[in-house]
Amino acid sequence: MGEMNLYLLSLLCAAIITAAALPVLRKITKNILKDTPTAVKDHKGIISTAGGTAVALGFFASLALVRFLTDFPTGTLRNLRGLFIGGAIIYTLGIIDDIKKPKGLSPYLRLVFQAVAACALIRYGIYIQFTAQPLGYILTVLWVVGLTNAFNLIDIMDGLAVSQALLAAAAFAVISLPSEFIYVNFAACALLGAALAFWPFNHSTKFKTFLGDGGSTLLGFLLAAIALGTSYSEVNPLAVYAPLLILALPVFNTLFVSAVRLSKGINPLHATPDHYPLRLKKVGLKPCMIVALSALCAFLLDCAALYITTSGIFVSLFIYGFCAVLFIVAAGILLTKKFY
Numbered sequence: 643m644g645e646m647n648l649y650l651l652s653l654l655c656a657a658i659i660t661a662a663a664l665p666v667l668r669k670i671t672k673n674i675l676k677d678t679p680t681a682v683k684d685h686k687g688i689i690s691t692a693g694g695t696a697v698a699l700g701f702f703a704s705l706a707l708v709r710f711l712t713d714f715p716t717g718t719l720r721n722l723r724g725l726f727i728g729g730a731i732i733y734t735l736g737i738i739d740d741i742k743k744p745k746g747l748s749p750y751l752r753l754v755f756q757a758v759a760a761c762a763l764i765r766y767g768i769y770i771q772f773t774a775q776p777l778g779y780i781l782t783v784l785w786v787v788g789l790t791n792a793f794n795l796i797d798i799m800d801g802l803a804v805s806q807a808l809l810a811a812a813a814f815a816v817i818s819l820p821s822e823f824i825y826v827n828f829a830a831c832a833l834l835g836a837a838l839a840f841w842p843f844n845h846s847t848k849f850k851t852f853l854g855d856g857g858s859t860l861l862g863f864l865l866a867a868i869a870l871g872t873s874y875s876e877v878n879p880l881a882v883y884a885p886l887l888i889l890a891l892p893v894f895n896t897l898f899v900s901a902v903r904l905s906k907g908i909n910p911l912h913a914t915p916d917h918y919p920l921r922l923k924k925v926g927l928k929p930c931m932i933v934a935l936s937a938l939c940a941f942l943l944d945c946a947a948l949y950i951t952t953s954g955i956f957v958s959l960f961i962y963g964f965c966a967v968l969f970i971v972a973a974g975i976l977l978t979k980k981f982y
Contacts, residue, residue, distance in 0.1 A: 677740075694733070697853065705726075759863060794859050798917055801845055803892075812944070814868050833865070883962065
């Protein structure tokens with residue numbers, strides 16, 4: 643079986659397993675995995691958070707199946723062990739937090755275990771390599787922990803986190819497929835399939851399901867790991883920063899929320915309704931419009947990232963600078979009184 647067929651197989655398997663498992667998991671875990679409305683999440687009634695478990699099952703089962711169906715030379719898919727071990731830590735941590743809601747786990751305890759999961763990636767060769775070590779290892783931990791929490795923070799509207807995740811996974815797949823970074827190709831395709839299968843359940847009225855912390859943090863962790871697995875360009879050294887564009891909205895939301903909380907004298911780890919989607923909602927935009935606009939922005943940023951991988955240094959500097967200015971302006975607008 644050719645590699646492209648295997649990539650398609652990983653996508654389809656992840657999608658089928660996720661979609662098939664979700665209704666069953668909803669029924670089995672209805673008294674354990676559930677979410678109630680809060681100051682940040684104003685949904686109506688109690689909603690199942692079994693989505694993260696279904697996504698995890700679809701993603702990992704797909705990769706396991708592909709591994710058993712292939713005969714790549716020993717070590718080719720060694721990096722996947724880091725995804726399995728680190729992903730298991732993140733998922734387990736998130737599920738425990740979901741079960742213990744509304745109190746949940748200590749945010750500091752979560753940060754410690756998230757750092758351990760990042761170290762599992764490093765152990766199996768997934769880390770920042772464009773700078774000398776140990777700086778690369780330190781930046782890897784910060785990147786992984788930061789993005790893991792970024793997807794948890796942006797998971798506050800139906801379809802928002804999962805749409806950002808599937809667009810990012812698609813972008814990483816398109817960028818990495820021509821390369822020999824096989825684990826990235828498989829992981830990106832499997833994550834894309836799982837996210838696509840979960841998305842309708844997140845919007846459903848009758849079968850509405852949330853990712854929960856187990857799912858949102860797993861998405862962030864896996865995307866952080868996938869982002870570390872390809873060189874992005876052989877002609878442009880600045881292309882290594884393309885993930886900052888691909889994952890720009892979750893990163894922006896995290897930085898924005900943290901800055902606002904600090905300016906108010908609030909611990910950045912304490913929940914407040916300062917996320918950019920919630921501020922857009924306050925001025926009259928409907929959640930579906932906010933999700934659609936966010937998806938459009940993510941798609942355009944993905945296209946910019948893809949263009950950077952084939953362009954020169956000066957063009958890249960312009961694109962990075964232009965995007966940075968746009969986000970600074972957006973932050974300034976969101977800080978005006980009408981958004982409070």
